[in-house]
Amino acid sequence: MPMTLPLEINLAAFDTIENAMLVDCRTPEERLEAAIPDQAFVPMDEASARIEDFKSWEDQGTVVIYCRSGRRSLNLTVALREAGVENVCSLAGGIQAWISEGREVHPKS
Numbered sequence: 001m002p003m004t005l006p007l008e009i010n011l012a013a014f015d016t017i018e019n020a021m022l023v024d025c026r027t028p029e030e031r032l033e034a035a036i037p038d039q040a041f042v043p044m045d046e047a048s049a050r051i052e053d054f055k056s057w058e059d060q061g062t063v064v065i066y067c068r069s070g071r072r073s074l075n076l077t078v079a080l081r082e083a084g085v086e087n088v089c090s091l092a093g094g095i096q097a098w099i100s101e102g103r104e105v106h107p108k109s
Contacts, residue, residue, distance in 0.1 A: 005062065007077050008070065008090045011101055019061025023054075025076050026067050026095075034105040036066065036098055047076055051083050058087035066091040066098070 006013075014020060022039035024031065025047060035041075040057070042050050044067075057063050063080075065073040065088065073090040080088050091097070099105055 005087060005089055007081075008074055008092045009064070010092045011097055011103075014064060014091060017062045017064070021057045021061050021063045022091075023057070023063055023065045024067075024095075025065050025073055030068060032107065034095060034099065034107065036095060037104055037106055039066075044072055044076060047079070048083075051080070051085065054080055054085045054088065058085055061087075063088040064091050065089070067094045069096050070094040 009017075022036055024035060024039050024041045025044050027043055031041065040053075042053065047054075054063060063085070065076055065080075067073040070090055070092050071094075073094060077088055077090040093100075095105065
């Protein structure tokens with residue numbers, strides 16, 4: 001686990017992480033438009049009840065949270081760190097940055 005993992009990382013930094021666990025914190029409605037493949041889904045309004053899930057995931061690798069633009073995921077990252085989840089960060093620019101780089105997304109129902 002990195003000792004000084006920043007609160008927020010860009011896509012270039014994301015690409016260097018081994019065992020990254022992507023977590024989508026958007027609403028179910030937002031996921032209908034586009035979602036990053038192979039990620040977990042924890043809507044913001046459920047996150048506080050699922051702290052143990054985040055702690056379990058961080059044992060497997062770095063948890064990288066994303067939303068639409070990065071604002072909500074950054075807020076959630078701060079809250080998770082305050083709750084004791086250390087190996088967690090936010091994806092700067094969210095799914096918008098992911099899409100703007102031409103990375104794979106798919107409709108998700």
